[in-house]
Amino acid sequence: MTAETVLRAVAPDAETRAEVLRVEGLRVTYRTEDGDVSPLTNFSLTIREHEVVGLVGDAGSGKSTAALALMGVVRPPGRIASGEVYFGGEDLLKKDEDEVRQLRGKDIGIIVQNPRGALNPMLRVGTQIGNVYRAHNQVGRGDAAARAVDMLRKVGINDPERRVAAYAHELSGGMAQRALIAMALSSNPRLLIADEPTSGLDVTIQAQFLDEMWDTVQETGSAILLITQDLGIIANYCDRVAVLHDGEIVEDKPVREFFANPEHAYSQSIMALQREVASDRTEARQSMHSEAEVTTEAHLVDIAKLTKNFPIRGSDKVVQAVQSVDLEIREGETLGLVGESGSGKTTVGRCLLRLEEPTSGAISYRGEDISGISKRDLRSFRSRMQIVFQDPFDSLNPRWTVGRVLREPLDLHTTLSRAEKVARSRELLEMVGLSPDILDRKPKGMGAGAMQRLNIARALASNPEFIVLDEPTSVLSPSAISELITLLRRLQDELGLSYLFISHDLTTVKYLCHRVAVMYLGQVVEVGTVDQIFNSPRHPYALALLSSHLFPDPAHRRVDHREPDALSGEIPSPVDLPVGCYLAGRCPHATDRCRAEPQVLERLADGRMSRCWRVSAGELEAAP
Amino acid sequence: MLTRYVFRRVAIGLIQLFGLVIAVFFLIRLLPADPVSRFVGLNSSEEAYAQAERNLGLDRPIMTQLGHYLGVLPGEGEGLLQGSLGTSWVTGTAVSTEIAQALPVTLELLTLAFFFALVLSVPIGMLAAIRPGGAADKGVFVYSLFAGSQPEFWWGLLFVYLFFFTWGVAPAPLGILSPLTSAPPDVTGFVLIDSLLAGRPDVFLEAAHHYMLPVATMVFILSGPIIKMVRQNMVRALGSDFVLYARCAGLPKWRVALYALRAAMAPSMTLIGILYGFMLGGAVLIESVFSLGGLGQYAIRSILAFDYPAIQGVILVITAISLLVYLALDLIHAVIDPRVTF
Structure with missing residues (x-):
């Protein structure tokens, strides 16, 4: 990257640059049986040349609807009820369909969340890129095919001559995302709309991908609207932040100002974790650790030479998911387990609770080996060790009421009377910050954050000492993540719990954990304190x-x-x-x-x- | 890869056919029917009855009958394994010869009907899908309900009344060629093809004219479900992410429509195959109304006469053709949709 592009990206003369897109009062309406629903009510935003604008908002705030509506597209059966979208000085909502069509894909490119779904499953990737290119440029089939190869090479796909012949289902998520960006950029658009372009990608690939996108756009001088829930992406790539809440932009500021001084209540809620941690809590976490390190006897869980292989059907080979992992978890501490997908971190957590049977190795709990004991003896340990899973929707039976969800572990692990169980359930709900009045409701309709709290309440029912948290925040919105992390820390302080916190999100790991183990391909490659790993990683x-x-x-x-x-x-x-x-x-x-x-x-x-x-x-x- | 797949499917099909032959063989004999008295009459003498039973081979143990039918008994002539479907008890003609006469009519009728039904239904289904709940969609809904809710012979009769009797634009419903026309030499068995091979366009036109009404009736019946299916699949395809993305990428309307159509047609192939297999025997009402002498009519005649070899032959042929049609459609499906692998 040249010094010039750096200057351009942070240049102070933002207000004087030419407008690329100006949206005013955009309203999108869906007609349903219960009347009209409007995911966007009053959306206004301006994007200027060379600008990277971040659009944040919770799930359901209308981000994706906005992305499409900026091109005059609405998912059927919705429609644009009112508003103006000025692109190149003209309101494209007033143009006829064919004129707008010529803008789409040529002057405005878009990348969407689900890249494999957005690619036509029945056509080769190269053909699709060629079709888009030919729709906007007077070229023949051969030139379009050559352009497809060029574009795939440009977005960093190895061996593009071979990849143009691939179908969407033959590509990995990252590869499909690149194919999509190749398509979106093939006609050098002036505006690129990127709707959660890296959701589902691993961190090392995510950074590489965003860097490439940023470079490409800087080279071509376009503007980007980057829609994301990830504050890390906003902070690192955006010049300006717009906050979408209830179908309206409620805050719109330069990125540094936004992080320093979020004004709207919603902005403050998503920034809460950062702000709280920035004040004092991280210090407390680290000091507590150094004491723990001295008292080495107080291990709660010891994992020694844990190995787990999965046999491959119809083959003698095995997938070596976990290889000879040694870890210990001390009383009252949080051990973070981080690594990219496929590193074996989830398998370690599952083996710990014997949800998967380890191939070999020993797991001891308070000095007692539990890796070989019978299923029946295991039950008494299960009440002391609990797990919270990644997907809050899948881990709750949608037909059960909240009360029944909470009663199940009480029936299994306690001898309380019926009335006592109800009282205990109410108490559990209060502990995780949910209203005790929802006992008779079903989980359906609760948000992901509230469901995950319910899962935590269920895990707490048997008074455990130790909880495995398997990516509990990965499907949550930023505000729900910060609430959940705060809750987990509070519960740890109040109940003296120990956690194994499995996550690929290093930001949450940093806030919650005392020590961190980094895994790569089934092995632990480095273990140390949060300070050691985050401030001076060695491996x-x-x-x-x-x-x-x-x-x-x-x-x-x-x-x-x-x-x-x-x-x-x-x-x-x-x-x-x-x-x-x-x-x-x-x-x-x-x-x-x-x-x-x-x-x-x-x-x-x-x-x-x-x-x-x-x-x-x-x-x-x-x-x- | 492909040849291996086709080979495997054919092999499996043969095993299925063999199982079917055995099952049908025994099931027919479980019927509370007495084919012998059907031939000699209820008041025949015991000798005549025994004689007839011997002639039909029904006096022998059932496993011997099966062996005879399959052609595994030494010195008993040809059976199924040698390619013979046996001899009809009613006419004394080889079953294969009779089927060879009836089958081409049915195949011609079905193929023409499916061809025109698809040509009509696919655009109409697409039109209905573009605006679900719109005028075209409502019209299609009423039509498919209307056409499908009444039996095909009734439509056939109505068409005969209107087009032949009232307006006189169609020929009488009496077979494919009028008795005065000399049939072209039998090469393929298909009149439309044979007449062209023989250089007799007049016969071709006459046959086509006679096929007009029965085909129209079937198209009328078939297009209902096909339109509905195309519409459903098309609505789903139009709502899919890749069609939405194609719109966002500014592809021309016709190209977006093609993307969606291809996605909609792939699953439709399966239903078309099932309909075709079903209609092989199920076109009997149309065949009867128009006196076409097709396979369905032959099947009904054989069943009513307890003509066991003929019944078995018809079932075998219908199943074999259905299996081939399914295979062909699976291959077409794979060509349309690269995600299908063998």
Whole structure:
């Protein structure tokens, strides 16, 4: 990236730049049996040249409806009831359908949330890109095909000559997303609308992808409307933030101002976690840890050489999901388990509770080995160890009332009378901040955040000491995430709980955890305190993971000081793993010894453990 | 890959057919029917009855009868395994010869009917899907309810009354060729094809003229469900994310429509196959009204006469054709939709 583009991105003369798009009073209405519903009521927004505008809002706030409506498109059976959308000085809602069609895909490109669904499943990717290009440019089939190859190469797809012949179902989510952006940018649009372009992508790929999108748009001089729920993306890539709430823009500010001083109540609620943590809580977390480290006897859970293989049907090979993992969880602490999808972190959590049977290894709870005991003896341990799953919708029976959901663990683990169970259920609901009056209601219609609270209340019913939290925030909106993290911390303080917090979202890990273990391809590659891992990661993979994570801090924007990508190449398959270090194929520091020797987890001088001989030998210095 | 798949499907089909032959063979004999007295009459002498029973082979143990039918008994002539469907008890002609006469008529009728039904129904279904609840959609709904709710022979009779009797634009419902026309030499069995092969356009036109009303009747009946199905699949395709995205990418309207149509047609293939297989035997009412002498009529005649070899032959042929049609449609489905793998 050149110095010029940096200047352009942060240039102060934002107000004087030419307008690309100006929306005024846009209202979208759906006719339903219960009357008209309007996801957008009064949407107004201006986007100028070279600007990256972030649009945030909760699920259901109308973000995706807005994205489509800006191009004059509404999902059937909705319609645009009123408003103006000025693009290039003309109101495109007043143009006839064919004129607007020529703008779409040519001057305004769009990337949507579900890239594989947005690609035609029956046509080759190259043909589809070619069709879009030919719709806006007077070229033949051959030129369009060549353009498709060019575009795929431009968005960073390896081997584009081969990939143009692929169908959507043959592409990974990241690849499909790139194909979509290739299509959206093929005619050099002046405005790119990106609706949650990285949802479902792993962090290292997400950062790479957003960097590429940012670069491409900077090169072509377009503007971007970036719709997301992720404050990290906003802070790192956007110049301005617009907050959508109940179908209206309620706040619209430069990004730094927004993070420093959110005004609207909704903005404040999504920023609550950052602001609270920024004040004092992180300090408390770290100091508590160093005490815990001294009293090494007080381990609640010890995992030794835990291994889990999944056999592949019709083959002698196995997927090595977890390999010889050693971890301990101390009383009253939160251990974070982080890594990309497929790293085995969820399997570790499931093996801990024996929801999956470990292939080998020992798990002890308060010194007692539970990896081999019978299912019946396990039950008494189950009341002390609970789990909260990723998807709050799937983990609640939609036909049960809230009362019945909470009564089930009470029936299993307690001998309370009926009246006592009701009283206990009400108490549990209050503990997680839900109204006790919802006992007779069904979970249907509750928001994801409230459902996840209910799941936590259910986990708490048996008075556990230890809870495995398996990505509990991954489907929640930013405000629900910050509420849930605050709740988990409060419960830990009040009840003295210990957590294993499994997550790929490093921001929440940083706020909730005392210690962090980083996993890669079934192995723990580094374990240390939050401070050690977040401020001076040593293992090259931990370093790469941290550097690609987007922290919601507009003072250190990724686009302002770009570092070269720490890792390259593809993740090896967990079926055929390399002999030596698993990262050797992607690591910039790899030597022949790395490729030949399996790596072991070794304790470093500062107390952390790392799985890299070069780190142990002091050859790789900590990042400044 | 493809040839292996086709080979496997055909092999499985043969096994299915064999199972069906065995099942039908026994099921027919479970009927509370006495084919022998059907031939010699209820008041025949015991000798005549025994003689007839011997002639039909029904006096032998049932497993021997099966062996004879399959052609595995040494020195007993050809059976199913040698490609013979046996001899009709009623006419004494080979069943295969009789089916070869009846089948082409039915196939011609069905193929023409399905062709025109599709040509008509697909655009109408698309039109209805563009604006669900709109005027076109409502009209289609009323039509498919109206056409489908009344039996086909009634429509056939009504059409005969109107087009032949009242307006005189259609020929009398008496077969495909008038008795005075000499039929073209039998090459394929299909009159429309044979007449062209023989260089007799006059016969072709005459046959086409005679096919007009029965085909129109079937199109009238068939298009109801096909329109409904195309409409449903089309509505779903038009609401899908990739069609929405195609609109957002500014593709021309006709291209968006093609995207949706292709997605809608893939699942429709299955239903069309099922309808075709069903109609092979189910076109009997139309065949009867227009005296076409097709396979359905042959099947009914054989059943009423307890003509066991003929019944078995008809079932076998209908099943075999259905299996082939299903296979062909699965292959077409795979061509339309690359997600289908073998």
